Amino acid sequence: MAEGAGTTRAQIVDAANxxxxxxxFEHTSFAxxxxxxxxxxxxxxxxFKSKDEILGAVIEARxxxxxxxxxxxxxxxxxxxxxxxxxxxxxxxxxxxxxxFGCPVGTLTNELAKLGHPARPQAVAVxxxxxxxxxxxxxxxxxxxxxxxxxxxxxAFSQGAATLSNAxxxxxxxxxxxxxxHAWLDERLAHGRPIAGSAH
Amino acid sequence: MAEGAGTTRAQIVDAANxxxxxxxFEHTSFAxxxxxxxxxxxxxxxxFKSKDEILGAVIEARxxxxxxxxxxxxxxxxxxxxxxxxxxxxxxxxxxxxxxFGCPVGTLTNELAKLGHPARPQAVAVxxxxxxxxxxxxxxxxxxxxxxxxxxxxxAFSQGAATLSNAxxxxxxxxxxxxxxHAWLDERLAHGRPIAGSAH
DNA sequence: GAAGCGCTAGGACGCCTGTCCTAGTTGCAG
DNA sequence: CTGCAACTAGGACAGGCGTCCTAGCGCTTC
Numbered sequence: 001m002a003e004g005a006g007t008t009r010a011q012i013v014d015a016a017n018x019x020x021x022x023x024x025f026e027h028t029s030f031a032x033x034x035x036x037x038x039x040x041x042x043x044x045x046x047x048f049k050s051k052d053e054i055l056g057a058v059i060e061a062r063x064x065x066x067x068x069x070x071x072x073x074x075x076x077x078x079x080x081x082x083x084x085x086x087x088x089x090x091x092x093x094x095x096x097x098x099x100x101f102g103c104p105v106g107t108l109t110n111e112l113a114k115l116g117h118p119a120r121p122q123a124v125a126v127x128x129x130x131x132x133x134x135x136x137x138x139x140x141x142x143x144x145x146x147x148x149x150x151x152x153x154x155x156a157f158s159q160g161a162a163t164l165s166n167a168x169x170x171x172x173x174x175x176x177x178x179x180x181x182h183a184w185l186d187e188r189l190a191h192g193r194p195i196a197g198s199a200h
Numbered sequence: 201m202a203e204g205a206g207t208t209r210a211q212i213v214d215a216a217n218x219x220x221x222x223x224x225f226e227h228t229s230f231a232x233x234x235x236x237x238x239x240x241x242x243x244x245x246x247x248f249k250s251k252d253e254i255l256g257a258v259i260e261a262r263x264x265x266x267x268x269x270x271x272x273x274x275x276x277x278x279x280x281x282x283x284x285x286x287x288x289x290x291x292x293x294x295x296x297x298x299x300x301f302g303c304p305v306g307t308l309t310n311e312l313a314k315l316g317h318p319a320r321p322q323a324v325a326v327x328x329x330x331x332x333x334x335x336x337x338x339x340x341x342x343x344x345x346x347x348x349x350x351x352x353x354x355x356a357f358s359q360g361a362a363t364l365s366n367a368x369x370x371x372x373x374x375x376x377x378x379x380x381x382h383a384w385l386d387e388r389l390a391h392g393r394p395i396a397g398s399a400h
Numbered sequence: 401g402a403a404g405c406g407c408t409a410g411g412a413c414g415c416c417t418g419t420c421c422t423a424g425t426t427g428c429a430g
Numbered sequence: 431c432t433g434c435a436a437c438t439a440g441g442a443c444a445g446g447c448g449t450c451c452t453a454g455c456g457c458t459t460c
Contacts, residue, residue, distance in 0.1 A: 008437085024314040026227055030418065040439045042420075047437095051418065102310045106363045110302045111311075113366055114224040127367050152364060152373050153380065160360030163306045164352060166313055167327050173352050180353065208407080230448065240409045242450075247407095251448065 009047045009057075011037045017058045021097075021104045025055060025111055052119065059122045062104070066126055070133045080137035081189055084154060087134065088181050091161045091174055099169050103162035105130075131155055141189060150188065157181050209247045211237045217258045221297075221304045225255060225311055252319065259322045262304070266326055270333045280337035281389055284354065287334065288381050291361045291374055299369050303362035305330075331355055341389060350388065357381050 015036040019028040030051065034041045048054045077083045091098060101107065105126045112120040134151035143150060161177045164170070215236040219228040230251065234241045248254045277283045291298060301307065305326045312320040334351035343350060361377045364370070 022314065024226075024311065026224075027315060029416080031416085040441095041418095042440060042442095043438055044418095045420070049419095101314060103363075106367070107310050107314070109367045110307050110363065111224065114222065114301060114307070115227060124367050127364075149376055153377065156360030156364050156377055157356070158360070159363035160356030160358070163303075163310065163359035163363065164327075164356050167306070167309045167324050176349055177353065177356055229446075231446085241448095242410060242412095243408050244448095245450070249449095 008037070008039065012039075012044070012047060012054065013057045013061050016054050017061055020055070020058055020108065022101055025108065025117075026115065052117075055117075055119050056122065059108075059119060059126070062126055063129065066129050070129065080140040081185070084134060084137050084185060085182065087130070087154065088157070088178055088185075091158055091165070092178055095165070095171055095174060098162045098174075099165050099171065102166040103159060106159045106162060127155065143188070154181070208237070208239065212239075212244070212247060212254065213257045213261050216254050217261055220255070220258055220308065222301055225308065225317075226315065252317075255317075255319050256322065259308075259319060259326070262326055263329065266329050270329065280340040281385070284334060284337050284385060285382065287330070287354065288357070288378055288385075291358055291365070292378055295365070295371055295374060298362045298365050298374075299371065300366070302366040303359060306359045306362060327355065343388070354381070 012033060015033050016028065019032055019036065023032070030041050030044060033054075034044070044054075048057065073083050073086050077086055097104075105123070109120065109123045109127065111117075112123050131148070131151050134154050135147045138144075138147035138150045157177070161174050165174045212233060215233050216228065219232055219236065223232070230241055230244060233254075234244070244254075248257065273283050273286050277286055291303075297304075305323070309320065309323045309327065311317075312323050331348070331351050334354055335347045338344075338347035338350045357377070361374050365374045
């Protein structure tokens, strides 16, 4: 069973991944996925036993692509401070999608929570990936004691910005909020104690 | 047609309000609402022509109760600074529900966005209520120029805290994040320029 | 008592959902 | 060339959904 990117299975996962984000998990029907991929509806069950299994594969794909992205940032960015800033800028890089559909991680996690879906912890694992990675950056910056707290704060920033960007369809707000967090990082990274005069 | 709190119509709106929050709008069926209220399923259409009409009534009820809450805060709190802090503390006061289901405003707005539902702007109006109210507080504090920006930041804080509280089921994180925002307010309200030494 | 109205129960409807089945096609292995 | 496994198409299925209809209840007002 080849797992290449062009296989039918991979196409299903790709289409479902996007549709779960755009329309939500529950509102995405098999018919919609089938239409996107261009295959028959009944054909799914040769690749997945159930819709939940597709969800599992989608989350697994998101985990994998997130790991790849973080590894790329580890490789490309010169230091931990730049890496955190790279994360902060993600809400601008993906600004268009976020305005329309919110954060893929946050919205899926919340939907699964409301559905009482067993795959919820798996979805939270994507958050954990970011959390752990951010924490590692702050630790590398010598802020070991509060590293996890800072990581969660940066994560909370991204969720707040995404939710309001989606609600108000306001790109300028996101820019201001990103700048504010950059200024906060300036203070935090100066010494571990804030300094006066920064206009955050 | 009496509109009192005990009427069947009001009971339907109450039950739908809670269920839309707990299970999401789409995942909430007429059967579930009927069972909660204790009435027949087919009986709905004497009070509402469609599910969307129930949604409209639920959002209207939320707008009304939000206005009442803000008016109460205007009455009870001595000044605008205390009012903003009262808002900030809401993520702790409603901590249990937020951990389980997220923010009612943010999650509904996002769900309606993904569904492409026409009532989305109506749901955003609840956000606007908070935004306008917060802006008024900051204006009263003499921060007229940046009042809306500050209002949006406080709003973003609440959404970030709510989303992660729901994802990680972590109450201590919310407390830390609230304290951080209080410290930020301390700086902001000192003069409009931050002062040194505050451990935010 | 009669009439009328607000309200309700319960079921019928057409549609769409996730699931499952089966017959048929393709392509590789011997 | 044959056989087997992987894969696909298309439809059947049971159940749930929002919607709608109708018969009947209980209360008020002449």
